[in-house]
Amino acid sequence: MAPEIKYTKLFIDNEWVDAKSGKTFETYNPHDGSVIARVAEGDKEDVDLAVAAAKRAFHRNSEWRQMDASKRGEILYKFSQLVERDQKYLAELESYNNGTVLNFAYGFVSGAVNSIRYFAACADKITGETIPADGEVFSYTLRQPVGVCALILPWNAPISMFLSKVCTALAAGCTMVVKPAEQTPLTALVLAALLAEAGVPKGVVNVINGFGPGAGTSLTHHSDVAKVSFTGSREVGKLIQQASGASNLKRVTLELGGKSPLIIMDDADLDVAVRYAGNSVFFLQGQMCIAASRLFVQSGIYDKFVEAAVKYAQSIKVGNPTDPTSQNGPQIDKEMMNKVLGYIESGKQEGAKLLCGGHRIGTSGYYIQPAVFANVTDNMTIAKEEIFGPVQSILKFDTLDEAIDRANATEYGLAAGIFTTNLNNALQFSKHVEAGIVWVNTYLHFTPQQPFGGFKQSGIGRENGLDSLLAYTEVKTVATALPKTV
Numbered sequence: 001m002a003p004e005i006k007y008t009k010l011f012i013d014n015e016w017v018d019a020k021s022g023k024t025f026e027t028y029n030p031h032d033g034s035v036i037a038r039v040a041e042g043d044k045e046d047v048d049l050a051v052a053a054a055k056r057a058f059h060r061n062s063e064w065r066q067m068d069a070s071k072r073g074e075i076l077y078k079f080s081q082l083v084e085r086d087q088k089y090l091a092e093l094e095s096y097n098n099g100t101v102l103n104f105a106y107g108f109v110s111g112a113v114n115s116i117r118y119f120a121a122c123a124d125k126i127t128g129e130t131i132p133a134d135g136e137v138f139s140y141t142l143r144q145p146v147g148v149c150a151l152i153l154p155w156n157a158p159i160s161m162f163l164s165k166v167c168t169a170l171a172a173g174c175t176m177v178v179k180p181a182e183q184t185p186l187t188a189l190v191l192a193a194l195l196a197e198a199g200v201p202k203g204v205v206n207v208i209n210g211f212g213p214g215a216g217t218s219l220t221h222h223s224d225v226a227k228v229s230f231t232g233s234r235e236v237g238k239l240i241q242q243a244s245g246a247s248n249l250k251r252v253t254l255e256l257g258g259k260s261p262l263i264i265m266d267d268a269d270l271d272v273a274v275r276y277a278g279n280s281v282f283f284l285q286g287q288m289c290i291a292a293s294r295l296f297v298q299s300g301i302y303d304k305f306v307e308a309a310v311k312y313a314q315s316i317k318v319g320n321p322t323d324p325t326s327q328n329g330p331q332i333d334k335e336m337m338n339k340v341l342g343y344i345e346s347g348k349q350e351g352a353k354l355l356c357g358g359h360r361i362g363t364s365g366y367y368i369q370p371a372v373f374a375n376v377t378d379n380m381t382i383a384k385e386e387i388f389g390p391v392q393s394i395l396k397f398d399t400l401d402e403a404i405d406r407a408n409a410t411e412y413g414l415a416a417g418i419f420t421t422n423l424n425n426a427l428q429f430s431k432h433v434e435a436g437i438v439w440v441n442t443y444l445h446f447t448p449q450q451p452f453g454g455f456k457q458s459g460i461g462r463e464n465g466l467d468s469l470l471a472y473t474e475v476k477t478v479a480t481a482l483p484k485t486v
Contacts, residue, residue: 007189030099057203076120145173147226155181172472253461258414261407262292340389413455
C-alpha cells in the first residue's frame with residue numbers, strides 16, 4: 001500500500017501554511033509516473049517570510065541563541081529517536097517519491113539515525129583557542145554560528161542530504177530555510193515535523209517547496225542569508241556562487257558531482273573488484289555523484305574482468321522498488337531516463353562496444369537495464385560527462401602512472417578508488433589522485449565522521465565530519481588588555 005501523505009504545505013515558523021500565491025505542483029512516483037500529491041509551491045514572498053522567521057530565531061535574545069549547546073545536542077538526540085521510531089514510514093515514503101529500492105531506503109534511514117547522533121554529540125564540542133599574542137593582552141577566539149542558512153537539497157538521497165545539512169547547521173547553532181528538490185519534497189516535510197516534535201524552537205527550521213527559478217533563486221540572492229549549502233549540478237552551483245557574491249558575500253558549501261575514476265590493478269582480487277565496481281556505478285540506478293563511471297582496468301586482466309563485469313550487470317534485478325528481490329529501481333523521472341538513454345546512444349555512436357543492457361524496460365515507469373561498455377576511450381562523451389545513470393564504462397591502462405594521469409584528466413575531483421594488493425600502489429594513488437575522498441579496496445564507504453567533498457569543479461567545502469561543522473561557524477578574535485602591575 002502507498003504510504004500516507006501527511007504534509008504538503010510549506011513549513012514556516014513551525015506552522016503549516018499555503019504558498020502566498022496559492023500555487024501547487026505535482027510530485028510523482030517514478031515506478032509508474034503516477035501523481036502522488038500536489039504540494040504548495042513557494043516563491044519569493046514565501047522565501048521572504050521563511051528567512052524573516054529564521055532571522056528572528058537567530059536574534060541574540062531568542063530562545064535558540066540563549067539555549068545551552070548541550071541542550072541543542074539533547075534536542076538532536078531526541079530527533080534521532082523520533083526518526084528511529086518512524087523509520088519504516090520514512091523509508092517507504094522515500095522509496096515512493098524517488099524510486100529508491102525499499103530495502104536500501106531502510107538502510108539509509110538507519111544510517112541517518114547514526115549521523116544525527118554524531119552531530120548531537122558535537123553540539124557542545126565547538127571550541128575556540130587561546131592565543132599567545134604579543135603584548136599585554138589576553139587573546140582568544142570564539143566560534144559562533146554563521147547565521148541564517150539556505151540548505152538546498154538534491155533528489156537522489158533526500159533524507160540523507162536533509163539530515164547531513166540540517167543537523168550540522170543545528171549543532172553549530174544556526175537557523176535555516178530548507179529547499180527540497182522539486183522532484184522529492186515529501187520526506188523533508190515529515191522530517192521538519194519531527195524536528196518540531198523534538199523541541200526545535202519556532203523559526204529555526206523552515207521548509208519551502210518549490211523550483212530553482214523561484215524559491216531557489218530567491219534564497220540564494222536574499223541579503224539576510226549568511227550561508228548557502230547546495231548539492232546538485234555544477235551548472236547550478238556556479239550560479240549559486242555568483243549569486244552569493246552579488247548580494248552579501250555569503251559563505252558557500254557546494255557539492256557538484258563528479259566523474260569518479262576506479263582503478264583495478266592486475267593484482268586485485270578479481271571477484272571482489274568486479275562486485276564493488278558494479279555496485280559503485282549501478283547502486284541507486286547510478287544516480288550518485290560519486291558513481292565510479294570511469295572504470296580503469298589494467299591490461300593484464302582487462303578481458304577477463306570485462307567478461308565478469310557483464311555477468312554481474314546481467315544478474316542485477318531491475319523492478320518495482322517495493323519488491324524485496326529488486327536491486328535497482330527506476331530513474332527519477334522521464335527527463336533523466338531519456339538523458340541517460342541519450343548517453344548510451346552516444347557511446348555506441350562514438351565507437352564504444354555495448355556488451356549488455358542499455359535499454360528501457362517496459363513502457364510504464366522509468367526503468368533502464370544496467371549497461372556495460374568496453375573499448376571506451378578518454379575522449380568519448382560517456383568517459384567525460386556525468387551520466388547519473390546505470391552505465392559502466394570500462395577503459396584499459398598499462399601502468400599506474402598512466403592511470404593516475406588519466407584519472408586526473410577531468411574537471412571533476414570528487415571521489416576515486418583503487419583495488420590492489422600492493423601497498424605501494426595504494427599509497428601512490430591515494431597521494432596523487434585529485435579527489436576529495438579516496439577508497440582503497442572498497443567503495444561507497446560512508447560514515448558521519450568522514451569529511452565528504454571534492455576538488456576542482458566538484459565543489460567547495462565539506463559535508464560530514466568536524467570540517468563541515470566548522471563551516472557553519474565564524475571565527476571571532478577577542479583581545480583584552482591586561483591591567484598593568486604595580
